[in-house]
Amino acid sequence: MCIHSFPLIQAKLDENAENALKVKEWEVGMFQNEMAVSQRIKIRRRSPTEPPTHYVGPFEFQLQNGGNTPRNILEEIVWNKDVEVTKMKERMPLSVLKKAIENAPPTRDFIGALKAAHFGTKLTGLIAEVKKASPSKGVLRENFDPIAKAYEKGGAACLSVLTDEKYFQGGFKNLEAIRKAGIQCPLLCKEFIIDAWQIYYARTKGADAVLLIAAILPDLDIKHMTKICKMLNMAALVEVHDEREMDRVLEIEGIELIDINNRNLETFKVDINNTKKLLEGERGQVIHQKDIIVVGESALFTPDDIAYVQDAGIKAVLVGESIVKQDEPGKAISGLFGKDISL
Numbered sequence: 001m002c003i004h005s006f007p008l009i010q011a012k013l014d015e016n017a018e019n020a021l022k023v024k025e026w027e028v029g030m031f032q033n034e035m036a037v038s039q040r041i042k043i044r045r046r047s048p049t050e051p052p053t054h055y056v057g058p059f060e061f062q063l064q065n066g067g068n069t070p071r072n073i074l075e076e077i078v079w080n081k082d083v084e085v086t087k088m089k090e091r092m093p094l095s096v097l098k099k100a101i102e103n104a105p106p107t108r109d110f111i112g113a114l115k116a117a118h119f120g121t122k123l124t125g126l127i128a129e130v131k132k133a134s135p136s137k138g139v140l141r142e143n144f145d146p147i148a149k150a151y152e153k154g155g156a157a158c159l160s161v162l163t164d165e166k167y168f169q170g171g172f173k174n175l176e177a178i179r180k181a182g183i184q185c186p187l188l189c190k191e192f193i194i195d196a197w198q199i200y201y202a203r204t205k206g207a208d209a210v211l212l213i214a215a216i217l218p219d220l221d222i223k224h225m226t227k228i229c230k231m232l233n234m235a236a237l238v239e240v241h242d243e244r245e246m247d248r249v250l251e252i253e254g255i256e257l258i259d260i261n262n263r264n265l266e267t268f269k270v271d272i273n274n275t276k277k278l279l280e281g282e283r284g285q286v287i288h289q290k291d292i293i294v295v296g297e298s299a300l301f302t303p304d305d306i307a308y309v310q311d312a313g314i315k316a317v318l319v320g321e322s323i324v325k326q327d328e329p330g331k332a333i334s335g336l337f338g339k340d341i342s343l
């Protein structure tokens with residue numbers, strides 16, 4: 001007589017298997033936190049929960065609670081993203097995404113577009129950002145039609161499209177709509193990537209590049225995700241904010257594109273000098289030797305700001321607020337650069 005004839009025993013076996021899986025998932029989470037701490041990443045990947053009720057592992061893990069409220073807005077966004085992506089993965093398994101990618105139109109060359117723009121105008125290439133709102137500034141612009149076309153007409157080499165809905169009122173529907181509206185320039189999916197699944201998902205929605213944030217992702221994740229981007233013919237824009245993050249990213253093989261964020265994503269404080277600071281001295285030499293393109297982003301409002309970061313060695317800028325807020329984005333771009341940059 002087989003085991004299935006004893007439903008109570010089978011139910012107990014199923015419960016044990018489920019508990020074992022919960023324990024394993026919790027331990028993996030703890031090890032992820034340990035790896036992040038070892039790289040001085042302050043953002044915790046997910047809310048530190050109590051060990052599973054049946055946990056019998058090392059005692060020191062049971063002391064890891066450390067408070068389960070986010071320490072800043074970035075950590076809150078990441079914890080929310082963890083829940084959001086888990087639900088999306090259940091609805092849309094990776095196998096379905098991979099199948100969809102087989103029939104997707106080819107990607108556009110994000111890095112090539114930035115190089116061509118810089119070569120054409122000798123100015124920094126522009127990545128114009130489609131951003132409705134932000135946690136620090138609230139709603140910046142009510143409607144987007146047809147801001148993407150105006151950006152492209154005004155000389156943007158690429159577009160950055162916020163896809164986070166809860167904190168930036170963005171969405172993948174915007175990315176798809178811009179792609180379907182016939183925009184030719186490459187699109188960056190501006191998202192809080194915490195799981196490689198999101199890269200495949202962005203590819204199915206028309207993205208040519210994704211953002212990888214060093215303040216969130218350990219080195220191994222950045223390396224692994226950069227390889228996935230290459231495999232999908234996408235660009236990986238790796239965001240850094242301070243010397244420590246820059247030094248970490250410069251040690252990772254295969255990095256082609258780094259963006260220096262003048263905004264601290266934990267405090268939203270901005271300092272344009274951050275760009276110059278991270279490009280000086282040996283760091284600047286390593287970047288040049290590795291032929292890495294560096295993008296300057298955040299708090300860029302005037303031709304002097306553009307000239308300042310360009311003199312510091314920036315080859316492209318990513319700009320949102322100072323152009324997205326204006327009635328005529330095309331004119332806003334000319335105002336930002338002090339000249340018409342449409343080729």
Ligand SMILES: O=P(O)(O)OC[C@@H](O)[C@@H](O)c1c[nH]c2ccccc12
Binds near residue numbers: 298299300321
């Ligand atoms: O609106 P600004 O100050 O021009 O900044 C644009 C962009 O740099 C900013 O939106 C940004 C930088 N890094 C991010 C990461 C996630 C969301 C948004 C961002």
